[in-house]
Amino acid sequence: MLEKAELGRTLEKADYKAQLPQLRAELLTVQRQLQESRHAVIIILEGVDNASEAEVANKLNEWLDTRGLEFFAFGPKTDEELQRPRFWRYWRSLPARGRIAILSGSWYTGTLMEQALDRKTPETVHQHLQRIAFFESMLARDNVIILKFWLHKSRSQQKKFLDDLDKKQHKRWGVTETDYQLLKAHDKLISAAELTIRTTDSAEAPWMIVEAADARYCNMTVAGSILKALKNRLANPNRPHDLAGQTGMTILSDRSILSTLDMHARLPDDDEKSLKHYQNKLMALSWEAFHKKRSLVVVFEGWDAAGKGGAIRRIIRAVDARMCRVIQIAAPTDEEKAHHYLWRFWRHIPLAGHATIYDRSWYGRVLVERVEGFAKDHEWRQAYLEINEFEQQLIDHGVILAKFWLHITPEEQLKRFQEREATPYKQHKITDEDWRNREKWGDYEQAVQDMVVRTSTQEAPWELVPANDKPYARVEVLKRLCERLENGLKG
Amino acid sequence: MLEKAELGRTLEKADYKAQLPQLRAELLTVQRQLQESRHAVIIILEGVDNASEAEVANKLNEWLDTRGLEFFAFGPKTDEELQRPRFWRYWRSLPARGRIAILSGSWYTGTLMEQALDRKTPETVHQHLQRIAFFESMLARDNVIILKFWLHKSRSQQKKFLDDLDKKQHKRWGVTETDYQLLKAHDKLISAAELTIRTTDSAEAPWMIVEAADARYCNMTVAGSILKALKNRLANPNRPHDLAGQTGMTILSDRSILSTLDMHARLPDDDEKSLKHYQNKLMALSWEAFHKKRSLVVVFEGWDAAGKGGAIRRIIRAVDARMCRVIQIAAPTDEEKAHHYLWRFWRHIPLAGHATIYDRSWYGRVLVERVEGFAKDHEWRQAYLEINEFEQQLIDHGVILAKFWLHITPEEQLKRFQEREATPYKQHKITDEDWRNREKWGDYEQAVQDMVVRTSTQEAPWELVPANDKPYARVEVLKRLCERLENGLKG
Structure with missing residues (x-):
């Protein structure tokens, strides 16, 4: 399914510069409205590589008001965290009403890795994904708006990206050993992502798929769809509860598959x-x-x-x-x-x-x-x-x-x-x-x-x-x- | 949890006879209303032994109008059924709108047996139960009223029941070899039932737990709660959809645990x-x-x-x-x-x-x-x-x-x-x-x-x-x- 997102979208620098001021102004406005509401927002960034996640997270950090924003990058568990149930650290990172949390690395990362690197049986994965789905739907019922982005690259795009960095000897994007491991396991990672997205997608916590090969396009598209989703939700505070169990998955692109x-x-x-x-x-x-x-x-x-x-x-x-x-x-x-x-x-x-x-x-x-x-x-x-x-x-x-x-x-x-x-x-x-x-x-x-x-x-x-x-x-x-x-x- | 249902309820013959005429009249009335509605009804009977299921099924068959009723007892799969996905035979048994299906043996029976007799891993069981829950919630959204009864006996009650039959050399209750196997595996069966009930209970397809040691009490209680549930549902045809994901489990008894x-x-x-x-x-x-x-x-x-x-x-x-x-x-x-x-x-x-x-x-x-x-x-x-x-x-x-x-x-x-x-x-x-x-x-x-x-x-x-x-x-x-x-x- 994700290969259907490979539509080759890019954004020219001039267009980017032209669109940015209004986007930023609107983001700040909607963030102020959020602060007055009973909603909290969780933005989850997952994808083929850490670099795109970091790139998007940094831009959001720049464009939003950081006083209402928390940023979490979950790596390996700390000693404190290891001694508690798996979700403990995520509970600690939940934003209060009125606030936004950006999660680069989330409750998805572990299970995606485990699947891509063959460390878990399908049944265990399935059970964990069900647990995530339950967790998110519980938060959604408590007025948490959950927006989940899959930053997609094809294998060749990702390979080119890493090769280019290698040539430059300039790893400012924070490329890690894991990125190379995941490149090798690209097909498995994509399978894992597809299963994950399918199992945990819902109208209340939708997955949005974005092409990440072009950073400008990716940043702009993610920010734009956050803006749209927040406007929409804040304008409809009494959304019905019966959305649970419905899909919300979209490929963010103005170019249709057909x-x-x-x-x-x-x-x-x-x-x-x-x-x-x-x-x-x-x-x-x-x-x-x-x-x-x-x-x-x-x-x-x-x-x-x-x-x-x-x-x-x-x-x-x-x-x-x-x-x-x-x-x-x-x-x-x-x-x-x-x-x-x-x-x-x-x-x-x-x-x-x-x-x-x-x-x-x-x-x-x-x-x-x-x-x-x-x-x-x-x-x-x-x-x-x-x-x-x-x-x-x-x-x-x-x-x-x-x-x-x-x-x-x-x-x-x-x-x-x-x-x-x-x-x-x-x-x-x-x-x-x-x-x-x-x-x-x-x-x-x-x-x-x-x-x-x-x-x-x-x-x-x-x-x-x-x-x-x-x-x-x-x-x-x-x-x-x-x-x-x-x-x-x-x- | 099920041991909490062991409250020792019985019904005297005289009380039974006194209550029966009205119950039967009301059941027929509600069944006629059902025929005019867009609802179908599925009644699932599961429990410690086949005998109680057969007993209840026979009584319902006697008390309801058989022209609007289907009865299914699922045993081992036929050749035709084996060649299709697991749920195919259940789809074939789904009642049309206006009708009632009584299922003795259902989509639960196989998984209960497999768990009691140690044939499946917990993950596989969990996945199958999730599948059942999805199936039932899908039917419920399509106006199918699903009522699920667990006919409970303690191990000693079940042992006494089988021993008595043995003495009488009179197996009119249709006791099977499986009943003896399950008596041996009673504790495991109860664990399996608890897991099953917990995982698949919902407000839309609730589990009701009935003591089955006293047949009069059991029959009357099951029929009474079917009557109550149908009256309730037919009186509220536009029930909200947001009941999904809520529990409905009850122990049917006028005696409280406390x-x-x-x-x-x-x-x-x-x-x-x-x-x-x-x-x-x-x-x-x-x-x-x-x-x-x-x-x-x-x-x-x-x-x-x-x-x-x-x-x-x-x-x-x-x-x-x-x-x-x-x-x-x-x-x-x-x-x-x-x-x-x-x-x-x-x-x-x-x-x-x-x-x-x-x-x-x-x-x-x-x-x-x-x-x-x-x-x-x-x-x-x-x-x-x-x-x-x-x-x-x-x-x-x-x-x-x-x-x-x-x-x-x-x-x-x-x-x-x-x-x-x-x-x-x-x-x-x-x-x-x-x-x-x-x-x-x-x-x-x-x-x-x-x-x-x-x-x-x-x-x-x-x-x-x-x-x-x-x-x-x-x-x-x-x-x-x-x-x-x-x-x-x-x-």
Whole structure:
């Protein structure tokens, strides 16, 4: 999921200088309002390296009024701390009402390290993360505003950063031995961060993911989102308590994930082999899955007319019909309406070794139901967690899960709609509703962005497929499906 | 905690017959209302033996309208079920809106067995229980009313029950081999049940604990509380969502735990040795704890004038002053008020090998703050979980925790108050507030009952000490404190 944050954002020096004065003035204003309120604020900085954390912390220290501010950098435990329960030192650092605490190194650091450096079993990690989640939700109920930042860098960005410092022989950023250890363990650290973020994210104590390769961009973005969050909370002091258990995770960027896709991707006109090649591969893999009793669940979502049906047909042609079922998800039946929204999907979980392809899926809850208002606000917000838990149960049982979003541009969709209207045997495929949905393109795009960020997990990431060119999309789907199956069957 | 439910309740046949017609009529009425509502109901029966579950299930089947009712008894998984994730079969059994499902054997049965028969690590159990809690809270948000009953028997009751059946050679209750296995593992089963109940109890899916040794009493109590819960829920269809994370656990009984204490307990007049004996023992144990670096936290709660101070003085006389500190909890300071209510208690967690005695404690949240309205309803309800989590963190760190409730009768309190007023050097100990608190005796009693049920854990049970006789209470406190220390130091 975190690789989805690698959008390459930077901030030019001139822009930075232009924006800074107002940001600082507003930060001080909101801090004064905070002092009069019953809220305390905890800002948690975690990330790929200490340097970015230090950089952001220093800037916040400079921009905020230090009289209302405490700064804590937790290193190894002191003798005093070792003699008390793990959370004792954190209780000591809790800010009083009206005050802000900035934590570089926090209750997360230990568990992230332990995971990255393989020191704990998954169960112990899980239990500790649950404990953290409980702790934060308890503080949140006591009017503590908790803002958590993951300062993200890709492995290559981090390597370049350390190499540059090495060349300069100038370690003013406070690079430590641990940074080099963590660079080696980068992939594990990212897995650990993803698990941590997913388990401890909530509307009350949200995780915000920021690209940290460009310091100006990172500092400005963190400070800006602190400002926004505090303004928002102080303006709504009587926030409902029923936010608990909802996700709040966002990637802080004005560039959307979908906008990064190469929408000009085309299958070369002379490529007549790829489709067949991957279909053959899929056939072999599906038999392997059958013999290994591993089930496959495939989810298709995408814009109207994005080509889901065509892509699915290319899959089922490659798989023995006896072991693959396609479930078309339309409006729920009466019986389905009388149950929890996930009930209709649980019904069709495949037998061992079999496959179910969902043509639209449980993600309707956070797409159409969200945008059209069929689900209430708290319902679709809660759904990210419910969906993650549902999929985790599939994965824990050994099900291989693949999720595809077929992406087309509005222009391409318009072209396809017009074509459908003009083609007699395709007219039934286009309705007034399709035209209405087009008007909400922006809302849907936001919903897709949130869905991808909040439900892309290591075992079941969203595959975003540029689908303006149908042949390309079909081959791409088959190729990525083969990859997921191959990976899954290894595990 | 469950042993606190062993109150010896029974129901005479004549009373049973007298109460039954109205209960049945009301059950049918509420079931009809349910059919018109958007709620579904899940009734979970778990307990020490299958027989009680079957007994209750059969009676509910008889008393309710079977057309709106489904009954599920989950045994070992079928082939179909084994091929799907663990919860698949439970999803299939979920009732539609308007209907009731009775589950004898449920998502709890497997994990209870695994724990009782030592088949899983604590971490795996914890993770599964968290999964259950999430599942239930998800259903609850979808208007499913979940009522969970633990049908309790003591080991000796269960043994007698099985022996009697054996004599009769008449196993109409469906006693199974597992019942005998579980009798052997009774203590472990009870531990497992306590952990399970504590982890998965919530206001939305509460656990209710019923004595099952007397079938009439058990059937009637379960049916009665189903009736009460459904009436309540159907009368309040728009229940707030912010109940999540609150406890709902109750022991279903009209007899309070405090009422079972022997309030005539006295130290024999000629016993001049016991006090000294246990003080010497405590001294030795406290040095052992010091050398083993195990800390001790002791909590004293009790009625005004119950003798907390006197009991604490008898302890500190036995312990080296350098390693023991008494914290008197009065109204919070300004600094304390500016933090979470637990903050002031975390401050005083002792160093390794040292002891802290809290004269009144965090339990104020669910006692005085509840009764006097200083804490809001959702705050004190939430506090049970917060306190359990806090104490669990102490225990996980190796702290030995002992909690005493000193119990006196209202008459004894009156006598002591009057004595204080009559004795010049004791007059400062009695205030108008003390007299006012007496008027709320019943409310406090209810708060104590809930506190004992919801926060008595295996590692830190409430010690309820009859304290009408001060010498008796002091010796009893020392004795039980020695026991807890001894046990703790073994672990």
